[in-house]
Amino acid sequence: MNIPEKMKAAVLFDYNDLRVVEKPVPKPGKDEVLIRVKACAICGTDPKIIAHGWENCPPMGEYILGHEYAGEIAELGEGVTKFKVGDRVAIEPHKGCGHCVNCLRGYYTTCLNYGKLEEGHRHYGFTVNGGYAEYAVCHINCCHRFSEKLSYEDATMLTTAGTALYGIQRAGGIGPGETVAVIGPGPIGLMAVQLARVLGAGKVILVGTRDSRLAIGREVGADVLVNSRNEDAVEAVKRLTDGVMADMVVETSGSAAGGAQALELCKKSGRVALVGIYSEPVTVNLNKVVQWNMQIAGGKAEGEDVLDRLVPLMESGQIKTGPLLTHAFSLDDINEGVRTYKERIGNAIKVVIRP
Numbered sequence: 250m251n252i253p254e255k256m257k258a259a260v261l262f263d264y265n266d267l268r269v270v271e272k273p274v275p276k277p278g279k280d281e282v283l284i285r286v287k288a289c290a291i292c293g294t295d296p297k298i299i300a301h302g303w304e305n306c307p308p309m310g311e312y313i314l315g316h317e318y319a320g321e322i323a324e325l326g327e328g329v330t331k332f333k334v335g336d337r338v339a340i341e342p343h344k345g346c347g348h349c350v351n352c353l354r355g356y357y358t359t360c361l362n363y364g365k366l367e368e369g370h371r372h373y374g375f376t377v378n379g380g381y382a383e384y385a386v387c388h389i390n391c392c393h394r395f396s397e398k399l400s401y402e403d404a405t406m407l408t409t410a411g412t413a414l415y416g417i418q419r420a421g422g423i424g425p426g427e428t429v430a431v432i433g434p435g436p437i438g439l440m441a442v443q444l445a446r447v448l449g450a451g452k453v454i455l456v457g458t459r460d461s462r463l464a465i466g467r468e469v470g471a472d473v474l475v476n477s478r479n480e481d482a483v484e485a486v487k488r489l490t491d492g493v494m495a496d497m498v499v500e501t502s503g504s505a506a507g508g509a510q511a512l513e514l515c516k517k518s519g520r521v522a523l524v525g526i527y528s529e530p531v532t533v534n535l536n537k538v539v540q541w542n543m544q545i546a547g548g549k550a551e552g553e554d555v556l557d558r559l560v561p562l563m564e565s566g567q568i569k570t571g572p573l574l575t576h577a578f579s580l581d582d583i584n585e586g587v588r589t590y591k592e593r594i595g596n597a598i599k600v601v602i603r604p
């Protein structure tokens with residue numbers, strides 16, 4: 250593959266100052282590959298980083314964001330045998346140091362050496378450069394191969410689905426025939442609905458506040474839609490479960506109301522997966538967790554091997570991305586893409602940048 254010296258990249262020069270400029274194409278080191286980026290989806294954290302930066306991020310003027318990307322391997326670094334040039338790969342942003350006790354136990358998304366480059370930790374698009382560029386370097390631990398059955402845009406959604414699946418697993422999974430309530434019909438919530446279906450849920454209830462997004466929930470497999478603006482979600486779930494409530498609640502909204510509601514929708518000895526990012530403290534009734542024997546787990550990003558297991562689910566169409574991928578922009582128009590995502594112009598759900 251012919252690799253140029255220079256590439257186009259969206260670089261953060263200062264807070265709220267993202268510019269597309271020329272940069273040298275990075276070189277892959279040991280156990281790394283160079284990826285020709287084909288698609289990079291805008292994540293909810295990206296507009297926040299553009300506005301406020303990220304702790305341990307590369308210096309302003311050098312920092313390339315983007316952590317939900319997919320592309321084609323263009324060059325192999327030293328020692329790489331697992332991949333070959335031309336492979337289609339999706340990346341996951343977290344690479345643990347590999348030697349702390351959490352990494353040894355498989356909890357690399359909560360690596361104890363977070364941000365320490367000298368220890369081998371990488372958080373692509375956060376502490377090191379990511380995918381809003383024509384080329385990006387990534388460690389092989391974070392690359393996941395997929396076939397031509399998936400487009401590069403589809404593959405950017407693997408991390409979104411991965412966050413939902415990892416949270417569900419951490420909270421104890423979903424059993425056949427169980428009732429699952431998903432709070433928040435955003436990208437992660439709409440993936441959680443589909444995963445609940447795939448995992449054999451008997452009834453999937455989707456709770457949200459926007460009818461347009463709830464309607465997409467129906468399209469991807471929710472049985473019952475509850476708009477909590479018009480209807481009390483607790484009463485609705487009570488009615489739908491004969492007062493028993495949901496076996497599993499997946500909270501993806503990240504709102505204080507959603508966080509508190511998660512416990513109220515859960516049945517005795519039920520399970521709650523928290524995967525939303527809360528920007529304010531949430532008041533919950535912890536006594537309920539004790540007395541109702543609940544199991545609650547937080548899920549930090551897409552840990553373990555969830556991405557590799559999601560590839561066949563997407564390739565076979567059991568997990569759909571189409572209804573969620575609403576907008577695409579070229580790299581030159583990245584600022585317009587970010588604005589479209591942030592302001593939800595044209596009911597934007599997932600916005601993809603194509604370098």
Ligand SMILES: [Zn+2]
Pocket residue numbers: 292293294316317408
């Ligand atoms: Zn993300």
Ligand SMILES: [Zn+2]
Pocket residue numbers: 345346347348349350351352353357359360361362
């Ligand atoms: Zn570690």
